[in-house]
Amino acid sequence: MQTAKSVVITCAGIGSRLGLGTTKALIDINGKTLIHWQLDLFKDVEDIRIVVGFEANRVIDEVRKYRPDAIFVYNHDYFNTKTGTSYYLGAKDGNEYALEYDGDLLVHPDDVQMLLEKEGEWVAYADKRSEDAVYLSLNEKGEVTGFSREHGDYEWTGPCCLHRDRIQYTSGNVFNVLEPYIPLPGVKVRACDIDTYGDYQRAIEFIKGWK
Amino acid sequence: MTKFIFDLDGTITKCETLPLIASHFKVEEQINELTKATVAGQVPFIESFIRRVYILGKLPASEINELLSGVETYSKVVEFIQQHKENCSIATGNLDCWIEKLSGKIGCECFCSSGQMENDNVIKLTRILKKEDIVRKYKDEGHRVVFIGDGNNDVEAMRMADVAIASGLTHSPAPGAISVANYLVLNEVALCRQLNQLL
Numbered sequence: 001m002q003t004a005k006s007v008v009i010t011c012a013g014i015g016s017r018l019g020l021g022t023t024k025a026l027i028d029i030n031g032k033t034l035i036h037w038q039l040d041l042f043k044d045v046e047d048i049r050i051v052v053g054f055e056a057n058r059v060i061d062e063v064r065k066y067r068p069d070a071i072f073v074y075n076h077d078y079f080n081t082k083t084g085t086s087y088y089l090g091a092k093d094g095n096e097y098a099l100e101y102d103g104d105l106l107v108h109p110d111d112v113q114m115l116l117e118k119e120g121e122w123v124a125y126a127d128k129r130s131e132d133a134v135y136l137s138l139n140e141k142g143e144v145t146g147f148s149r150e151h152g153d154y155e156w157t158g159p160c161c162l163h164r165d166r167i168q169y170t171s172g173n174v175f176n177v178l179e180p181y182i183p184l185p186g187v188k189v190r191a192c193d194i195d196t197y198g199d200y201q202r203a204i205e206f207i208k209g210w211k
Numbered sequence: 212m213t214k215f216i217f218d219l220d221g222t223i224t225k226c227e228t229l230p231l232i233a234s235h236f237k238v239e240e241q242i243n244e245l246t247k248a249t250v251a252g253q254v255p256f257i258e259s260f261i262r263r264v265y266i267l268g269k270l271p272a273s274e275i276n277e278l279l280s281g282v283e284t285y286s287k288v289v290e291f292i293q294q295h296k297e298n299c300s301i302a303t304g305n306l307d308c309w310i311e312k313l314s315g316k317i318g319c320e321c322f323c324s325s326g327q328m329e330n331d332n333v334i335k336l337t338r339i340l341k342k343e344d345i346v347r348k349y350k351d352e353g354h355r356v357v358f359i360g361d362g363n364n365d366v367e368a369m370r371m372a373d374v375a376i377a378s379g380l381t382h383s384p385a386p387g388a389i390s391v392a393n394y395l396v397l398n399e400v401a402l403c404r405q406l407n408q409l410l
Binding site for chain 1: 374389390392393394395396397398400401404405408409
């Protein structure tokens with residue numbers, strides 16, 4: 001077994017495309033906030049690192065109810081930077097491997113468990129589902145070979161996992177952090193990310209039956 | 212080497228020491244008024260500190276020293292310090308004559324303010340610690356510096372440190388401290404985990 005992974009949940013963004021007037025972490029999905037659903041997925045992980053920016057205090061107040069032992073990481077420049085920056089900031093003083101989990105993402109609990117047990121570096125993807133997605137391509141070995149906003153076999157949703165020392169600073173997205181290292185092992189998951197109101201409605205359907 | 216510099220009040224101790232002294236010697240009213248004005252920004256921190264020492268300096272220093280030696284501390288934080296004495300130090304604005312016993316119990320190097328003593332009273336303030344000076348000293352020696360604090364008087368040191376951890380163990384950190392912090396921790400489990408990761 002490798003050393004326990006850090007899990008970096010990136011919740012710094014404004015969530016402007018969603019139009020619900022609140023940071024995505026705090027949107028209500030079947031009576032629980034999105035961040036609460038996510039924390040439940042990682043309840044057995046010791047090192048939970050929540051990257052905060054927009055509405056940081058509200059996110060912190062929500063997280064501390066369930067994980068007072070979380071480490072909060074500030075992305076003070078959240079307005080000018082993207083999730084790749086938050087991944088870098090969240091991972092740099094954490095454990096040897098850092099699993100990145102977007103604050104707007106829901107992954108099926110069984111798949112999360114499988115990912116937590118998976119060693120080394122990898123990139124997770126899902127069937128095309130969201131309205132405003134980045135796609136990825138695979139080679140014959142099932143490795144991820146590229147990202148694109150126009151075309152690809154699957155939707156890039158994350159999560160992903162890299163060795164801490166390979167997570168370089170970028171002001172861009174998480175896939176920009178991954179690009180220098182592709183091909184990387186790919187893992188298919190059942191996932192739903194929430195960028196738009198349509199995604200939000202799909203997420204409510206997606207989690208039906210979860211505990 | 213990584214050097215960890217800890218604020219004392221509310222970061223290592225479970226309460227702020229100033230209200231404790233004020234309550235023990237029944238000078239709360241004077242101290243509270245001054246604290247209120249300081250927090251509201253009407254009295255600058257250094258001026259507030261000088262006025263505070265003027266009030267408390269007339270009290271028996273040995274009794275303050277004894278009182279503070281019994282203050283409850285965060286056991287996991289103290290344990291980390293004691294296991295890594297070479298890496299750790301305390302930076303506190305408190306006077307040496309008031310916290311000598313407490314810092315002795317914690318067991319690492321302690322940087323603090325100093326006063327001239329006469330008949331168990333502080334008759335003159337001789338040095339006010341600027342915590343950022345300690346950060347600069349260690350950085351000049353080539354160390355990576357981690358500063359753990361929560362107050363307005365920690366802000367410059369936190370800004371200058373390589374890694375700044377805002378400690379919310381006792382109360383919410385000052386907004387200024389948050390604005391320069393890399394991390395916020397709300398309990399000692401989180402703090403000690405982050406400290407171990409930074410070793």
